[in-house]
Amino acid sequence: MTASKSATPIPASRDAERTQAAILKAARDEFAEHGFAGGRVDRIAQRAGINKRLLYYYYGNKDDLFLTVLESTYGDIRAAEQMLHLDMLDPVDALRQLVSFTWNYHVDHPEFISLLGSENLLRASHLKESKKILEMNSPLIQMLDTVLERGRRQGIFRAGIDPVQLYISIASLCFFYLSNNYTLSAIFGRNLLMPKALAERLSHITDLVLGYAIL
Amino acid sequence: MTASKSATPIPASRDAERTQAAILKAARDEFAEHGFAGGRVDRIAQRAGINKRLLYYYYGNKDDLFLTVLESTYGDIRAAEQMLHLDMLDPVDALRQLVSFTWNYHVDHPEFISLLGSENLLRASHLKESKKILEMNSPLIQMLDTVLERGRRQGIFRAGIDPVQLYISIASLCFFYLSNNYTLSAIFGRNLLMPKALAERLSHITDLVLGYAIL
Amino acid sequence: MTASKSATPIPASRDAERTQAAILKAARDEFAEHGFAGGRVDRIAQRAGINKRLLYYYYGNKDDLFLTVLESTYGDIRAAEQMLHLDMLDPVDALRQLVSFTWNYHVDHPEFISLLGSENLLRASHLKESKKILEMNSPLIQMLDTVLERGRRQGIFRAGIDPVQLYISIASLCFFYLSNNYTLSAIFGRNLLMPKALAERLSHITDLVLGYAIL
Amino acid sequence: MTASKSATPIPASRDAERTQAAILKAARDEFAEHGFAGGRVDRIAQRAGINKRLLYYYYGNKDDLFLTVLESTYGDIRAAEQMLHLDMLDPVDALRQLVSFTWNYHVDHPEFISLLGSENLLRASHLKESKKILEMNSPLIQMLDTVLERGRRQGIFRAGIDPVQLYISIASLCFFYLSNNYTLSAIFGRNLLMPKALAERLSHITDLVLGYAIL
DNA sequence: TATGAATGAGAATTCATTCAT
DNA sequence: GATGAATGAATTCTCATTCAT
Numbered sequence: 095m096t097a098s099k100s101a102t103p104i105p106a107s108r109d110a111e112r113t114q115a116a117i118l119k120a121a122r123d124e125f126a127e128h129g130f131a132g133g134r135v136d137r138i139a140q141r142a143g144i145n146k147r148l149l150y151y152y153y154g155n156k157d158d159l160f161l162t163v164l165e166s167t168y169g170d171i172r173a174a175e176q177m178l179h180l181d182m183l184d185p186v187d188a189l190r191q192l193v194s195f196t197w198n199y200h201v202d203h204p205e206f207i208s209l210l211g212s213e214n215l216l217r218a219s220h221l222k223e224s225k226k227i228l229e230m231n232s233p234l235i236q237m238l239d240t241v242l243e244r245g246r247r248q249g250i251f252r253a254g255i256d257p258v259q260l261y262i263s264i265a266s267l268c269f270f271y272l273s274n275n276y277t278l279s280a281i282f283g284r285n286l287l288m289p290k291a292l293a294e295r296l297s298h299i300t301d302l303v304l305g306y307a308i309l
Numbered sequence: 310m311t312a313s314k315s316a317t318p319i320p321a322s323r324d325a326e327r328t329q330a331a332i333l334k335a336a337r338d339e340f341a342e343h344g345f346a347g348g349r350v351d352r353i354a355q356r357a358g359i360n361k362r363l364l365y366y367y368y369g370n371k372d373d374l375f376l377t378v379l380e381s382t383y384g385d386i387r388a389a390e391q392m393l394h395l396d397m398l399d400p401v402d403a404l405r406q407l408v409s410f411t412w413n414y415h416v417d418h419p420e421f422i423s424l425l426g427s428e429n430l431l432r433a434s435h436l437k438e439s440k441k442i443l444e445m446n447s448p449l450i451q452m453l454d455t456v457l458e459r460g461r462r463q464g465i466f467r468a469g470i471d472p473v474q475l476y477i478s479i480a481s482l483c484f485f486y487l488s489n490n491y492t493l494s495a496i497f498g499r500n501l502l503m504p505k506a507l508a509e510r511l512s513h514i515t516d517l518v519l520g521y522a523i524l
Numbered sequence: 525m526t527a528s529k530s531a532t533p534i535p536a537s538r539d540a541e542r543t544q545a546a547i548l549k550a551a552r553d554e555f556a557e558h559g560f561a562g563g564r565v566d567r568i569a570q571r572a573g574i575n576k577r578l579l580y581y582y583y584g585n586k587d588d589l590f591l592t593v594l595e596s597t598y599g600d601i602r603a604a605e606q607m608l609h610l611d612m613l614d615p616v617d618a619l620r621q622l623v624s625f626t627w628n629y630h631v632d633h634p635e636f637i638s639l640l641g642s643e644n645l646l647r648a649s650h651l652k653e654s655k656k657i658l659e660m661n662s663p664l665i666q667m668l669d670t671v672l673e674r675g676r677r678q679g680i681f682r683a684g685i686d687p688v689q690l691y692i693s694i695a696s697l698c699f700f701y702l703s704n705n706y707t708l709s710a711i712f713g714r715n716l717l718m719p720k721a722l723a724e725r726l727s728h729i730t731d732l733v734l735g736y737a738i739l
Numbered sequence: 740m741t742a743s744k745s746a747t748p749i750p751a752s753r754d755a756e757r758t759q760a761a762i763l764k765a766a767r768d769e770f771a772e773h774g775f776a777g778g779r780v781d782r783i784a785q786r787a788g789i790n791k792r793l794l795y796y797y798y799g800n801k802d803d804l805f806l807t808v809l810e811s812t813y814g815d816i817r818a819a820e821q822m823l824h825l826d827m828l829d830p831v832d833a834l835r836q837l838v839s840f841t842w843n844y845h846v847d848h849p850e851f852i853s854l855l856g857s858e859n860l861l862r863a864s865h866l867k868e869s870k871k872i873l874e875m876n877s878p879l880i881q882m883l884d885t886v887l888e889r890g891r892r893q894g895i896f897r898a899g900i901d902p903v904q905l906y907i908s909i910a911s912l913c914f915f916y917l918s919n920n921y922t923l924s925a926i927f928g929r930n931l932l933m934p935k936a937l938a939e940r941l942s943h944i945t946d947l948v949l950g951y952a953i954l
Numbered sequence: 955t956a957t958g959a960a961t962g963a964g965a966a967t968t969c970a971t972t973c974a975t
Numbered sequence: 976g977a978t979g980a981a982t983g984a985a986t987t988c989t990c991a992t993t994c995a996t
Contacts, residue, residue, distance in 0.1 A: 110976075129430045131346035135970060145978045147972085156970065210492055211430050215344045215423065218491030227495060252520070259513040262493065266485035267478055274484070276433035277425055278477065280442060298474040305467070305521035325959065350987060360961045365988065540980065559860045561776035565966060575982045580967065640922055641860050645774045645853065648921035657925060682950070689943040692923065696915035697908055704914070706863035707855055708907065710872060728904040735897070736950035755955075780991060790957045792993085801991065957996085965989065973981070 114152050116142040121153075122163045126205035129212040130160050130220075160213075161220040165227060167209055172230050174199060180237045185245030186304065192238065193264055193303050197296045200268045207273045235261055242307070251307045260303070267299045329367050331357040336368075337378045341420035344427040345375050345435075375428075376435040380442060382424055387445050389414060395452045400460030401519065407453065408479055408518050412511045415483045422488045450476055457522070466522045475518070482514045544582050546572040551583075552593045556635035559642040560590050560650075590643075591650040595657060597639055602660050604629060610667045615675030616734065622668065623694055623733050627726045630698045637703045665691055672737070681737045690733070697729045759797050761787040766798075767808045771850035774857040775805050775865075805858075806865040810872060812854055817875050819844060825882045830890030831949065837883065838909055838948055842941045845913040852918045880906055887952070896952045905948070912944045 120141035125133045135156055139146040153159040178195055180188040200207060213221060221227055238257040245251030271278075275286040285291065335356035340348040350371055354361040368374040393410055395403040415422060428436060436442055453472040460466030486493075490501040500506065550571035555563040565586055569576040583589040608625055610618040630637060643651060651657055668687040675681030701708075705716040715721065765786035770778040780801055784791040798804040823840055825833040845852060858866060866872055883902040890896030916923075920931040930936065 113976090129344070129346060131344060132430075134968095146970095147979085148977060150971070151976080208430065210489065211426055214489050214491050215347075215426050215430065216491075218495045221492055221495040224495070228498060232496070256509075256513065258497065259510070262486060263482055263513070263517055265489075266481040269489070270481035270485045271477060274425065274429050276429050276431075277436055280433045280436040280439070281447070282473070283443060294471075295474070298471065298478070302478055302517065302521045306517045307520075328959080349985090351985090361987095362962085362989080363960060366960080371987070543980080559774075559776060561774060564964095566964090576966095577968080577983080578981060581981080586966065638860065640919065641856055644919050644921050645777075645856050645860065646921075648925045651922055651925040654925070658928060662926070686939075686943065688927065689940070692916060693912055693943070693947055695919075696911045699919070700911035700915045701907060704855065704859050704910075706859045706861075707866055710863045710866040710869070711877070712903065713873060724901075725904070728901065728908065732908055732947065732951045735952075736947045758955090779989095791991095792957060793955080795992070796955080958994105959996100960994070961992085963990090966987090968986070969984090971982085973979105975978085975980100 113142075113144060113148065117144060117149055117152060117159075118163065118166060121159050122167065122205055122209070125160060125163055125212065126208040129208070130156075130216060133160075157220060161224055164209060164213060164221055165224060165230075167206055168227060168230055171199060171203075171206065172232060175232060175234055178234075178237065180241050185241050185248060185250055186308065188241040189245075189304060189307060190300055192234070192241070193300050194296060196264050197268045197299060200272050201292060204272070207269060210269075211273050245307065250309065252309050255307060260307075264299070264303060267302065271295055325367075328357075328359060328363065332359060332364055332367060332374075333378065333381060336374050337382065337420055337424070340375060340378055340427065341423040344423070345371075345431060348375075372435060376439060379424060379428055379436055380439060380445075382421055383442060383445055386414060386418075386421060387447060390447060390449055393449075393452065395456050400456050400463060400465055401523065403456040404460075404519060404522060405515055407449070407456070408483075408515050409511060411479050412483045412514060415487050416507060419487065422484060425484075426488050460522065465524065467524050470522060475522075479514070479518060482517065486510055540582075543572075543574060543578065547574060547579055547582060547589075548593065548596060551589050552597065552635055552639070555590060555593055555642065556638040559638070560586075560646060563590075587650060591654060594639060594643060594651055595654060595660075597636055598657060598660055601629060601633075601636065602662060605662060605664055608664075608667065610671050615671050615678060615680055616738065618671040619675075619734060619737060620730055622664070622671070623698075623730050624726060626694050627698045627729060630702050631722060634702070637699060640699075641703050675737065680739065682739050685737060690737075694729070694733060697732065701725055758787075758789060758793065762789060762794055762797060762804075763808065763811060766804050767812065767850055767854070770805060770808055770857065771853040774853070775801075775861060778805075802865060806869055809854060809858055809866055810869060810875075812851055813872060813875055816844060816848075816851065817877060820877060820879055823879075823882065825886050830886050830893060830895055831953065833886040834890075834949060834952060835945055837879070837886070838945050839941060841909050842913045842944060845917050846937060849917070852914060855914075856918050890952065895954065897954050900952060905952075909944070909948060912947065916940055 117138065120138045121133075124138045124141060128134070133156075135146060135149065138159075139149050142149070149159065153162060174195075178191065180191060183191055213219075235257050238261055242251055242255050242257055242260070246253050246255075271286065279286050286295075332353065335353045336348075339353045339356060343349070348371075350364065351361060353374075354364050357364070364374065368377060389410075393406065395406060398406055428434075450472050453476055457466055457470050457472055457475070461468050461470075486501065494501050501510075547568065550568045551563075554568045554571060558564070563586075565579065566576060568589075569579050572579070579589065583592060604625075608621065610622060613621060643649075665687050668691055672681055672685050672687055672690070676683050676685075701716065709716050716725075762783065765783045766778075769783045769786060773779070778801075780791060780794065783804075784794050787794070794804065798807060819840075823836065825836060828836055858864075880902050883906055887896055887900050887902055887905070891898050891900075916931065924931055931940075
């Protein structure tokens with residue numbers, strides 16, 4: 095029994111998968127670099143090393159492709175979030191950990207920032223239509239809620255902190271600094287992306303969040 | 310507030326200044342609504358009620374027009390900032406005032422958020438070339454520095470707060486919530502722009518900033 | 525000579541080579557008729573019976589298309605020059621032959637005159653960038669040099685004739701009469717393109733060149 | 740009696756004349772540099788330091804302005820030709836003089852070459868409509884005819900030389916070398932406008948014409 | 955005589971997308 | 976599954992020319 099042919103006839107479909115993955119990666123790069131409106135279908139095909147027609151075959155059109163890119167990008171961050179085990183840490187360390195995870199993820203994934211920025215400029219016109227996105231609930235809100243509750247019970251954290259608000263705030267403090275660093279740099283005339291500046295920023299955000307949460 | 314002027318596009322009748330202002334206003338609206346790449350020169354001319362050619366006559370090209378829009382937008386916020394008199398208030402009130410001013414300005418000027426977002430997606434390619442922008446220094450950093458120093462001397466505020474970091478943080482907390490509310494809404498399945506939500510957000514930001522600054 | 529093909533524009537039906545040839549031919553006609561600045565991309569597409577977009581697909585832009593037209597035009601004359609076998613003839617006949625070939629080629633190819641005239645008005649801005657053009661060396665200079673040398677050795681031709689100067693002179697005498705016949709006609713009030721006038725011109729040029737070369 | 744005011748009330752009209760002259764000069768430069776199609780009315784006004792509207796006031800439109808430029812350019816060369824006194828010289832010197840005059844005029848007036856080249860590309864569409872141009876007869880044909888006849892009678896020149904043909908030939912030999920030097924340079928890979936090259940060219944043309952005419 | 959403001963028609967070029975194989 | 980050929984509708988920008996003062 096030759097396993098290769100009878101059991102799993104996937105060679106062709108494996109190629110297909112690889113092609114689709116190549117397109118998706120190319121699209122993500124292209125849209126991250128130029129935004130949705132500035133992204134070029136031609137360039138995506140070129141980057142992926144495939145014929146343009148194939149892109150339409152697999153993804154329908156530019157809008158659908160962009161949505162798929164967004165969904166996969168969210169998928170990535172959700173997967174990374176799963177790796178966080180805030181319940182193993184004491185509340186302060188957990189909060190610190192959440193902040194540094196969020197910061198580092200943003201620093202390491204500029205395409206995430208760019209894609210979200212682009213989609214928001216479009217008033218989430220793509221994501222609004224997505225069913226998948228609602229199913230990809232972030233575990234962070236629940237995690238954060240638990241941490242805050244634990245800290246409060248231990249008398250360390252102040253009461254009444256809304257985990258959604260705090261989560262948004264942490265995201266704000268990380269995202270904005272990086273997304274708007276270009277205009278901020280132009281205005282302040284100082285490079286905000288130097289390693290030292292990045293380290294200082296993380297330190298500041300941590301101080302801010304802990305200073306607020308801790309009684 | 311006479312309603313007569315707001316609705317119809319101001320007809321450009323041999324009044325160069327008015328025509329230029331009409332074009333600038335139309336461009337700001339168009340770019341705010343669709344971003345730079347998505348903004349259409351044709352539509353700007355239509356909105357301004359002028360011939361497209363005139364737009365090029367006065368502003369050169371789309372890029373230059375966008376830069377002018379950005380500069381004028383910064384001019385507006387700088388003018389508003391001048392009205393703040395934080396030195397008249399005690400440190401805590403001053404900080405509170407700064408936060409609420411920043412928040413309200415962002416809430417009242419969605420075009421500011423949109424234009425900045427768009428320019429950052431372009432890596433500040435327009436602003437980088439601007440000489441004007443560097444001359445339009447924000448008085449806020451200096452104001453904030455003074456406030457922090459006063460609070461520290463009075464033993465109210467913690468020492469060692471970097472005013473630039475804090476200023477960026479306040480801006481982050483305001484800007485991001487509004488700029489990214491579309492995707493946030495899609496994810497949380499809840500409308501972040503309802504009046505109640507906006508009030509809660511301001512309250513949260515204020516708590517966060519004061520909780521951090523106050524010893 | 526089947527008349528079937530010449531009149532209607534060749535429809536471009538998924539035959540890339542034919543389409544490209546049709547575009548090139550249409551471009552040559554258009555530019556010959558209206559010059560580079562006066563030539564219209566729209567009209568070229570129409571003449572070629574193809575969609576304008578396709579023209580950009582194959583040739584990049586108007587400038588590159590014009591350069592390609594120039595190169596192909598030079599290619600044509602070079603090919604024709606290859607057919608001359610001056611070495612088979614005695615020196616006087618060879619010179620006579622060179623003159624009549626040059627004259628007839630110019631008479632038969634008004635587009636060559638027009639295209640060169642246009643390019644020279646642009647200070648050869650296209651050709652200067654061409655690598656191909658330098659590789660397409662004319663065999664004529666070498667041929668002429670040999671003929672002149674043979675004639676000199678036979679004691680028929682004068683010594684010290686620069687073949688490049690003479691080649692340029694022959695070209696001048698042919699080209700100018702035809703290129704400038706419009707203004708010359710306007711000034712002299714006489715039609716220079718009548719068959720009789722053309723024959724007289726060739727006769728004059730031949731006399732001039734031989735009268736100079738022959739001792 | 741103050742002569743300035745009563746007798747000649749031309750100050751205003753003198754300004755007008757100066758303005759018209761400035762426009763004409765600017766137009767000549769512009770068209771010489773960019774050709775008719777490439778010439779810009781805006782730039783002409785700018786070069787002349789006047790308002791565009793004035794240009795239309797004085798010259799009607801772009802086509803009429805170009806025709807005026809052509810006519811004035813012809814006027815200039817006709818005036819220069821008047822200065823030639825070939826009848827004072829012996830036939831050989833007269834011919835030599837005619838050649839060098841023609842050559843030098845072309846070398847010194849590149850705008851003449853450029854403007855004629857441009858107009859011929861347009862099939863003399865402007866000049867054809869000109870009445871003035873026919874009235875500006877060149878004295879050269881008559882002069883040359885006399886010279887040739889004198890030389891023939893003295894037994895120096897060959898018989899049967901058509902003065903119009905020879906005149907066109909002399910013009911060809913001068914004009915083409917300069918008008919087409921750009922493409923010739925690109926093809927030969929050698930600069931044809933160096934002083935030494937120019938001197939050699941004049942020498943060659945003189946040899947050619949005399950070699951032909953002299954028995 | 956002189957001018958700044960304004961325009962309609964048209965120019966090159968681009969883009970996402972579909973057709974035919 | 977995969978591809979090169981082909982397209983219609985826009986998009987930015989330009990130009991000669993005219994209007995109103």
